[in-house]
Amino acid sequence: MAQIRCIGVLTSGGDAPGMNAAIRAVTRAAIYNNLKVVGIKRGYYGLVYNEMEEFGSKSVSNIIQQGGTILKTARCKEFTTPEGRAKAYENMQQSGIDALVVIGGDGSLSGARIFAEEYDIPIVGLPGTIDNDLGGTDETIGYDTALNTIVEAVDKIRDTATSHERLFLVEVMGHMAGYLALNGAIASGAEAAIIPEMETEIDQLGDLINRGFRKSKNSAIVLVAENPATGGALGLAQRIKEEFPEYDARVTILGHLQRGGSPTAADRILASKMGAQAITALLEGQRNVMIGTKNGELVYVPFSKATKHSSTIDRGDMEIVKILSI
Numbered sequence: 001m002a003q004i005r006c007i008g009v010l011t012s013g014g015d016a017p018g019m020n021a022a023i024r025a026v027t028r029a030a031i032y033n034n035l036k037v038v039g040i041k042r043g044y045y046g047l048v049y050n051e052m053e054e055f056g057s058k059s060v061s062n063i064i065q066q067g068g069t070i071l072k073t074a075r076c077k078e079f080t081t082p083e084g085r086a087k088a089y090e091n092m093q094q095s096g097i098d099a100l101v102v103i104g105g106d107g108s109l110s111g112a113r114i115f116a117e118e119y120d121i122p123i124v125g126l127p128g129t130i131d132n133d134l135g136g137t138d139e140t141i142g143y144d145t146a147l148n149t150i151v152e153a154v155d156k157i158r159d160t161a162t163s164h165e166r167l168f169l170v171e172v173m174g175h176m177a178g179y180l181a182l183n184g185a186i187a188s189g190a191e192a193a194i195i196p197e198m199e200t201e202i203d204q205l206g207d208l209i210n211r212g213f214r215k216s217k218n219s220a221i222v223l224v225a226e227n228p229a230t231g232g233a234l235g236l237a238q239r240i241k242e243e244f245p246e247y248d249a250r251v252t253i254l255g256h257l258q259r260g261g262s263p264t265a266a267d268r269i270l271a272s273k274m275g276a277q278a279i280t281a282l283l284e285g286q287r288n289v290m291i292g293t294k295n296g297e298l299v300y301v302p303f304s305k306a307t308k309h310s311s312t313i314d315r316g317d318m319e320i321v322k323i324l325s326i
């Protein structure tokens with residue numbers, strides 16, 4: 001196996017708070033191990049179009065607390081084609097980059113997997129997504145911060161919902177995964193969560209809401225995971241309007257504000273540990289794995305497992321929302 005002398009680092013897909021902490025950790029751990037570091041701009045786009053710069057320790061000063069990504073990010077169409085990846089490989093060779101650290105979600109790691117297989121390049125991935133929807137890891141970088149943002153927002157919505165005695169449907173992100181909606185509901189004391197992993201019929205929802213409304217509460221909050229198939233919170237509000245016209249329902253879509261903000265301490269720690277481990281992994285000869293966590297320990301997850309959509313949503317957690325909403 002050829003010796004690694006220079007690594008490239010990039011962030012790809014939707015940004016997530018903590019990506020900067022991860023870039024910092026990757027860069028500094030690499031420099032500590034006498035490796036050269038190249039920062040690649042705009043995800044795979046920078047590889048295809050040669051937008052890169054050498055990074056020193058100072059390039060990543062004062063960023064651990066910043067949301068977003070100093071490297072910028074993109075969803076790069078060109079890289080999905082063999083021609084695009086050929087250009088990317090050529091640029092990598094010319095810049096002397098012999099290994100990559102890719103920080104991103106499902107799509108970004110799937111791209112990394114194909115690229116690594118085609119050109120036999122050592123690549124290590126870091127799970128950077130607010131959705132927490134990657135396989136083989138308990139946590140992803142950005143999820144904790146997004147969850148805290150949701151809870152802060154729902155606390156505020158609760159004030160107005162209570163004052164007006166209204167039902168609120170709050171739509172959160174998740175890219176077809178219900179982690180943010182379900183755990184956001186538990187953490188904010190919401191009356192129900194609607195998630196893509198479990199079907200909720202409209203009369204079931206009516207039941208859930210009635211329980212809260214009629215018995216002890218004068219308002220209700222339902223967290224709804226985005227889901228184009230059902231129309232998300234707006235689609236649900238329409239159905240509620242038709243079937244339960246007595247409820248004065250309102251919709252709040254939290255949208256991209258969930259992706260911003262300074263990362264929580266938990267995300268900074270996760271990103272720092274995973275970033276440093278990515279360099280250890282490459283130097284150990286690991287390739288085509290994502291750094292994950294299992295029961296608090298760092299683990300290596302093959303890309304094939306990381307990008308497989310297998311929900312680990314616990315039905316018992318859904319039950320907790322129900323039990324605690326009486």
Ligand code: F6P
Pocket residue numbers: 014105129130131173174175176226259
């Ligand atoms: O994957 C992260 C994510 O924020 C998803 O939760 C969401 O569905 C998607 O990205 C939105 O992507 P975009 O910013 O490209 O609209």
